[in-house]
Amino acid sequence: MSDSNGALLEASNVSKVFGGLVAVNDVNFSVPERGIVSLIGPNGAGKTTFFNCMTGLYRPTTGKVIFDGRDITAKRPDLVTKAGVARTFQNIKLFRTMTALENVQVGMHSRMKARVTGMVLHTPFVKREEKASIEKGRELLNFVGLKRHGELAMNLPYGDQRRLEIARALASDPKLLLLDEPTAGMNPQESEELRQLMEKLRTERALSILLIEHDMKVVMNVSDYITVLDHGEKIAEGNPQQVREHPRVIEAYLGSQA
Amino acid sequence: MEAASIPEQQPEPEARTPRRSPGAYVWDNILPFLLGAFLLYFLVHDFNRSFDDLKTGLSNGTIWALIALGYTLVYGIIELINFAHGEVFMIGSFVSVSVWQALGLTDTTAAGVGILCIIAVLPIAMLASGSLNVMIERVAYRPLRNAPKLAPLITAIGMSFILQNVGLLWRPTPDSAPDLIRSQANYFTVFNTGIEHSDVFAVVVTVPLLVALLWFVGRTKYGKAMRATAQDMDAARLMGINVDRTISLTFALGGMLAGAAGLIYALYNGVIKFNQGFTAGLIAFTAAVMGGIGNLKGAVVGGLIIGVIQALSDDYAQPVWTPAIVFAILILVMVFRPQGLFGEETREG
Amino acid sequence: MSAALATFRGNMRTVRGAMPSWAWGAVLIALAILYPYITDNINLPILGGHDDLLDASIQTLGYIIMALGLNIVVGMAGLLDLGYVAFYAIGAFVIGWLGSQQFPDINNSKGIHFLVQSKSAISHQPIPGIHINFFFVIFIAAAFTAIWGIILGAPTLRLRGDYLAIVTLAFGEIVPRIFENSQSGFFGIGSIDFSNGRQGITPIDKINFPWTTDTFKYPLELKPAYWVALGMVFFTIFINRRLRDSRLGRAWIAVREDEVAAAAMGVNLVRTKLMAYAIGAAFGGFAGVFLGTYNNTVNVDQFEFGFSVFILCMVIIGGMGNISGVILGAIFLSLVNRDLLPQLNTYPEKIGLNFDVTSINFGIFGFLLLVMMVLRPEGFLPSTRRKLELHESELEDEVVAGGAMEPQLYEVRHE
Secondary structure, eight states: OOOTTOEEEEEEEEEEEETTEEEEEEEEEEEETTOEEEEEOSTTSSHHHHHHHHHTSSOOSEEEEEETTEEOTTOOHHHHHHHTEEEOOSSOOOOTTSBHHHHHHHHTGGGOOOOHHHHHHTOHHHHHHHHHHHHHHHHHHHHHTOOOTTSBGGGSOHHHHHHHHHHHHHTTOOSEEEEESTTTTOOHHHHHHHHHHHHHHHHHHOOEEEEEOOOHHHHHHHOSEEEEEETTEEEEEESHHHHHHOHHHHHHHHOSOO | OOOOOOOSSOOOOSOSSOOOOHHHHHHHTHHHHHHHHHHHHHHHHOHHHHHHHHHHHHHHHHHHHHHHHHHHHHHHHHSOOOTTHHHHHHHHHHHHHHHHHHTTOOTTSOHHHHHHHHHHHHHHHHHHHHHHHHHHIIIIIGGGTTSOTHHHHHHHHHHHHHHHHHHHHHOSSOEEOOOTTOTTSEEEEETTEEEEHHHHHHHHHHHHHHHHHHHHHHHSHHHHHHHHHHHOHHHHHHTTOOHHHHHHHHHHHHHHHHHHHHHHHHHHHSEEOTTHHHHHHHHHHHHHHHHOTTOHHHHHHHHHHHHHHHHHHHHHSOTTHHHHHHHHHHHHHHHHOTTTTTSOOOSOO | OHHHHHHHHHHHHHHHTTSOHHHHHHHHHHHHHHHHHHHHTOEETTTEEHHHHHHHHHHHHHHHHHHHHHIIIIIISOOOOSOTHHHHHHHHHHHHHHBBSSOTTTTTTTOEEESSOOBOTTTOOBOOSEEEOHHHHHHHHHHHHHHHHHHHHGGGTTOOHHHHHHHHHHHHHHHHHHHHTOSSSBTTBSSOOSSOTTTOBOOBOOOBOTTOOOBOOTTTOOHHHHHHHHHHHHHHHHHHHHHHTSHHHHHHHHHHHOHHHHHHTTOOHHHHHHHHHHHHHHHHHHHHHHHHHHHTOBOGGGOOHHHHHHHHHHHHHHOTTOHHHHHHHHHHHHHHHHHHHHHHTTSOSSOSSGGGGHHHHHHHHHHHHHHHHHHOTTOSSOOHHHHHHHTHHHHTTTSOSGGGOOOTTOOOOOO
């Protein structure tokens, strides 16, 4: 259930202060249902910090985050995931010594219900659930284009690792997917594949996506809406065309001489 | 990696560090409040007795302070608990007593000769312990610098056991140190409490060492290198600091202090045994944590506080409870205030 | 790296490939069951034979259970616990309370009995004290110890590696001390004698099957005790394997690998860690009961820091997280403990049970630990995972892209 103005995620007046450093300063932000929104800005603008504020890794100094009508501000990360928000990480945080499939299975943790007694006794419920988790895992891996299900995560090539992160995030059946620089380190072809994947996610799985990205081609092509941060503050927002031509955005990226 | 930055114009944004409520202020400082209240209670309750405990505790505490400094120096620089540090202290005691015994000193040795031998042996004990600590680092910690934190901790335990075994083989039964300072004799009396030779001795040896250490760490180039490495090892390396040598130096210093503590302990306590390091190590570590691990001043204050707590506990409760009380304090501090008294707030609020 | 792994696996296959794996399992189980008959007929150098060897083997079975328990905490969930001896102590004291004459006044000196012999064969008077059948006590103790696992584990949840280690060590020191000082009242509260101080509680009831009042006759007749212990070991292995391959097992490994990512994937860190502590502790209590009755005494001298390290060594040397490896590690270290014992026992500090002459052995253990960690931190038979983790720094060069570095940017919040 979304609230009255139709936004799936609504962040208001979010700030994050570390000691004397203001990393995020009074940012208002929203993501509509089935929307793809990008968050861009120069390095150090506070984008990942903002992500972390929304997913419970940081407690915002001020502000509120409302998701799907519920207040998730400063909730524990696993509760945020349970509520339907999943994320990937800027620096890949896969479980390196688990296989790709196992990584995805961990992603399903909050949706599985097996209890210790059941696990020990191998009750039919648990057996079914495990089997289903394997099937779902394989399906997700195939969806993102990962073929080596039994390969250890750390042995996967970089592009596959990024894909695995996404598959793992999808495993919790989220309504909102936060992707932190998903195309970092990818070549143009891989980036394009990822962009197509994001479109698929929106259409086939009715997901909203919030994206931190530096690859402007991807951003401009995939976003419905872009918000620009610089030095922790929102300096511009709008559709790709508007943002592309916004003077402050140009200044932030290129400097004020141009 | 994102780095936060300060916005250029600053109309004061509302999102500054929020003002703390009085309750939060009390909570932040609850540890010193509690300690202060605790001490006050006992002093009021029975001044003479408590003051005597206070005196005992403070002089005992100097020994813990010296050992705690070793822990804190090492932890500050490589974020590792030197599990074998207690044994380094024990070896300091053993070396001191062995040299004195070799020199034929006894309880009746003339005071002048005794003092001379103490002065002579102190550097020996410090050197022995210092080198031992450096060797430990070289053998047990350096090869594992990049391994997950579990590995060096395990090797540290291994090292501790090996050294205890050495101690055991060296002196299977407790041994007594010659009473070179006539430890029980009174110097003077304050508030009805006798200040004995041993108390004075402990302070007289410890204070100069502390001063020297603080000067070294704060004022010399080597100390600066230590502090830089403690803050950011990679940056220090980039600045041309030989990080390996700096770490060795840190271990050397910590070891030397432990060696001095060992010598003091031998004369103060009179009796030494192979497993004195295990208990002493835990107690001193508690002191270091209470003071704020990584903080030199904190280690000293922590040592003194723990000494006082021990003395009060031995007196008012029973000696059997004291270890449990000290460990309980360790647990409470680590859980509720891991930064100790003087450490920085490390947890995100 | 995957090439090396494949070769490793290939090598293993040639031996294992001789029979399907279930057949190997059956062979091992059969050997384990028939083992007492084997020991009856051998007398090896160093190892000894007959009852001596069987006795040592029975003790080892107890340690295996504990090593598997600690394996859950340290090996799977990655929580460095240096105080595991506390759980052994708790389990042992449970049978000290529920299987001896420690509480002679209870029930008007008539005692409480459950599925045990309630009247003395000689005097035909009811035996005072609480006496509950062994097979119930082991589960009662497991549950009780599990609760303590949670209680002692809860404060440690926010702590990192070495801090965690020290706090668990402190707990491992406090718990036996509390028992030691509970001769009049529990640590001074009340007046019941819970532990008989330093003398300990002895004798402890012998095991009897619930359907009969005939008790086992160890140390005269060891075989039944061996088989009971073996049964307990099989039970432990069974549970470990089921958990390892389950949702919880995966959660443990995820927590060990990367807490932040695990939480982001929906793993409740607090619950997962507490589960590890609880279940790990339960096995400590489980084994503690058996060893308590087998040794016929429960005495604080049996519970020292050295024991925690002993069990930890088994987990580490055997390869953390790897069930078979840990079992092998337990057997190996028990051998080392038992056989170097007489060799080096020239300077006994204390006389007593196995662990009191530990100081000497610990020099050896210490050395072993040192060597292991420096040369082969993953143990003898590491779970493939652990091997990869520990050699990761060597592989860092091979890992693709700059994105693989982990800045400590995120701090983890637990509620």
